[in-house]
Amino acid sequence: MAGRKKMKKSTRSNLMTFGFVIAFWALIEIVRMTGHMTAKIGGLLIPVCAYVVMAISLNLVVGFLGELSLGHAAFMSAGAFAGIYFYTTAGAALPQWLAVLIAFLIGGAAAGIFGVLVGIPVLRLSGDYLAIVTLASGEILKNVLGAMYIGSDSRGLHFSLKDQFSLGMEPDGKMLLKGAMGIMGIKKFSVFTVGIVLILITLIFVTNLMNSRAGRAITAIRDDEIAARATGINLTKYKLMAFVSAAVFAGFAGVLYALNYSSLVADKFDYNLSINVLVMVVLGGMGNVLGGIIAAIILTVLPEMLRGFSQYRMFIYSIVLIVMMLFNQAPAFVSWRKRFMMRFRKKAPVSGKEGI
């Protein structure tokens, strides 16, 4: 009995999340069809989708596994570079839809592999030490990609970590990756619906995983690692599972994001981006997928809306961030809010049972 009721409860919140995403899609499509779409909003659609996928996937690590990651942008970067590298080289000969599809798969795989590499320390460290390792991994990848030169000419591929000239290319050569300038001349592919489909796939993955045996194991580890071990849960397996799946989806987000622009630079995926995604997850409520999605949309759109006051924009953002954290998390505020809500509830004609 209770088991069936429980299914309903979790399904209901999942349905709400899916419904929200689809409503968001429909709203944007209606705006577009009625000709109200501005270039500014249009340009934001793909980044919003990419950030939503980033926030959902980071929630796996931060919200459900309970480990702090300060390097989620690195997986996005790994995915973007691997996917776009394929897209601009071998993929150029394929039909665009196929090239995009393969780029996504390659991007996800590359991010996953990078996730395994970073994941190994995850198994040995926790808390702030783990946070610093994720931060460090992100900085390493950013620096290495920013210093990498790849070119191709009649003699084949050339690779260098120093500069363009040490590639020793023939005059007919073409630069594929140009250090800090990154990959240029990407044939843009920005289809909002593809972004929404990616969000839905991510959602299905995360909600199904979390409502299964593996997901329970992951949350059990978060709540009490020692009890989880004593209950026979393999920490290595489930920590890696959460970490690597989050990385794979960040990789997808990276490909989606990069396809929206004509050039791709490593510096874009820095520590600040990781922090922004983390802020989305925390503001949305850790482990709350829908909250994370809403926060991702607001926090991507808000700074753009504030561009009018460009110099005050980030200043206002920082104040909003601090105030929201204090309001949502400070014990004094939280209990004050609860008291306030209680008083409100008491006045409303609801039966006493609701008051918990």
Added chain:
Amino acid sequence: MALLEVTNLGISFGGLQAVAAFDLTVETGRLYGLIGPNGAGKTTAFNMLTGMYRPSEGNIRLDGVDITGKSPEYISKAGIARTFQNIRLFDEMMVLDNVKVGMHNRMEYSMWAGLLRTRSYRETEHDMNRKALKLLKVFGMEDKAELSASALPYGQQRKLEICRALASDPKLLLLDEPAAGMNPNETQELMETVRKVRDDFGIAILLIEHDMKFVMGICEEITVLEYGRIIARGSGETISNDPRVIAAYLGGDDD
């Protein structure tokens, strides 16, 4: 062959011998007690039996299989489950899910089955829910299934921990101070539950407890530890008349 055979088990931390020459034989279907003053090494012994600590010497056999120094995961699969002195529940998870985590290695389906919601996922989950509710019913908590574990009152949290341990179908259940913090009524009720669990599930139970009435009331064999060594063993009556035990309790710090 006995269910559990522990011989000469010992562990030291930085030169300090916490437990030494610990022997124990456990038979299926019986209730054992482990008592002793604070700091005598009771929980340390539990931690070695469950793989939380790696013993410095000695041997642990479960059903004839050597499990000495194996990981907690391995030992849990092999059939030893435990509760903790300071309750360790999965606080943010529902009561029902806490119990289902206990079945982690007993009712399985692959990650992909879960992701794709295959038939094996649906059937296994269905069975898990049924079994979990049945277990909760033993402790009279089936109506609490949907609460989060942290919302339970203290006594029920202790029961839920036992419930979760039982969900892993153990051969041997280790209870670390199950009656701690309970009032006499609750303790009495718990005693009956523990006895019922032993009878219904047909398993062996080894428990640490400070409440002498509790231990004497249900344990068939009691082992007394002091300073990491066994100083007496026997029935409740034997133990309570043993001069060394009396000295240990009167001289030591008893609560």
Added chain:
Amino acid sequence: MQFLSYLARGISLGSVYALIALGYTMVYGIAKMLNFAHGDVIMVGGYVVFFTFCKGGIHPVLAIIIAMGACTLLGITIERVAYRPLRGASSLSVLITAIGVSYFLQNGAMLLWKSDPKSFTSVVKLKPLVLFGGQLQISAESIVTILVSVVIMIVLIWFVQYTKPGHAMQAVSEDRGAAQLMGINVNGIISMTFAIGSALAAVAGALLLSSYPTLIPTTGAMPGIKAFVAAVFGGIGSIPGAFLGGILLGIIENLSKAYISTQLSDAVVFLVLIVVLLVKPTGLLGRKTTVKV
């Protein structure tokens, strides 16, 4: 000879990291939080010295003292307004708030002082040390930086080990609840820790900018992260650890700049950090903590 000169520069840079890392590590030890805004306090200290000394022309020591005062005030205010209300909340929310404070300081500085780079004049007006008949030249800034940070570390260790407030700090770090019961003013101790850390950041800012004289609102961000890495590297919470971590980080960074690649020096620093943490999960001098079952 070339090597020694790189090494000296590395130690000097490392000393700056060490000063910042000391602030990080003390705050972590006492308040159990990562104060991500710490790096930006350096930047504020830098601007104060810039306006009083570089522009205002007052004596550099006086300028640094004013900066220390300003940063102390800033540190205490940040703690009071943004962090104290969150005591008892999850460490992640404190971290995010600290990030918010960091953005606040950077963008506030941008509004107040604009984003154009200010060129800083060195607070050290001494001649460089010339050794081996001119083959090795060590800048006076390097020498002063190293000396100042060594002295500060020794004073800090003395303070923590041998003074009453120092003992109170240790008690709060060990067990906040017990310290409170013993009558220690925990809030006061935490404020004091922020004050000390921020004052050190001001000194670090002046010294950093004397060697690397470009001042912009994000000047503190990267040294802040590096110092955080240094603190973790040495074992966060440990004062000698932060010092050692800072020095080593500076040396590794400068040597890899010289011998491997300028662009990859940060990557090398972070790679070394990961390797160290894999071998010693609590850093070089960090205490091993065991979880009680």
